[in-house]
Amino acid sequence: MGLRANPTYRQRRFGAELRRLREQADLSAQDAASLLGMRQPQLSSIESGRTGLSAERVQLLARTVGSISRTYVDALIDMGQRSGKGWWSEYRHVLGAAHLDLAELEDAAHVVSTYEPMFVPGLLQTREYAAAIHRGGYRQATEAEQLAAVDFRVQRQVVLTGERPPRTHAIIHEAALSGSLGEREVMRGQLLHLIEVSRLPHVTIQVLPFDGPVAFGTGFVMIEPQAPELSTVIVSHIEQSLYLDGADTMAKYRGWFASLAEVALPPVDAEASPQPHATKDSLGLIQRLLYPLL
Known part of the structure; x- marks a missing residue:
């Protein structure tokens, strides 16, 4: 060979x-x-x-x-x-290698922890939100490439409802939830989707508010398989995301994520009472942002 x-x-x-x-x-x-x-x-x-x-x-x-x-x-x-083959294989000649690497990592994940300062994390995006992001993005792409990228992002989300869904913890800055992307209906649907997906027992969503501590400026996702020694952290970058590993690196990012979780609002509880929550928890903040879009 x-x-x-x-x-x-x-x-x-x-x-x-x-x-x-x-x-x-x-x-x-x-x-x-x-x-x-x-x-x-x-x-x-x-x-x-x-x-x-x-x-x-x-x-x-x-x-x-x-x-x-x-x-x-x-x-x-x-x-x-492992053969490396999965649902993502059909995109091999359409999207870049980084897309396929991410899907393969998520497929074997035991825990996914993600922080996003500007966008809703990919695993939690609606199709309409993903399409709006790709249409308005800085990277030049053909319509066919944009459609493939949106389909790919939506397909990634099957991991959340599969036989072995990873424990998923997302911390999202309020800035990511405040913009309308020029399409109020898109953001309305996205906020409602966040509330709905929070009903999954293995999904935790927290919001870091504007009036909280200084935000961590760069988004990242930690993907941890059954053996924590093989964990990976992916740091977002406009040109090419960084794939980092190693015990010291993972310890740093776990510590930063724990600090973000501590200062973010309490997690979304979709089963909570529907009365106004002000901004004392993540659900209350999402409801406040949602109200003008209704």
């Missing part, structure tokens, strides 16, 4: 994790290659994500580390053995 020309994020991450294991075991590339019964150039291709490694060899490398989580090793083997 030939080497991959353009490894996916999952494939690159698999290789990077193997390199971490080798370094934890204090093995040089040459020593690790000898241990695994291969030449050093082959190991280099594995660590760069350009080819895979069998489950037996992953286990052999893990054993040289000593004390290591069995859950992590099993998850790493699963990461390396």
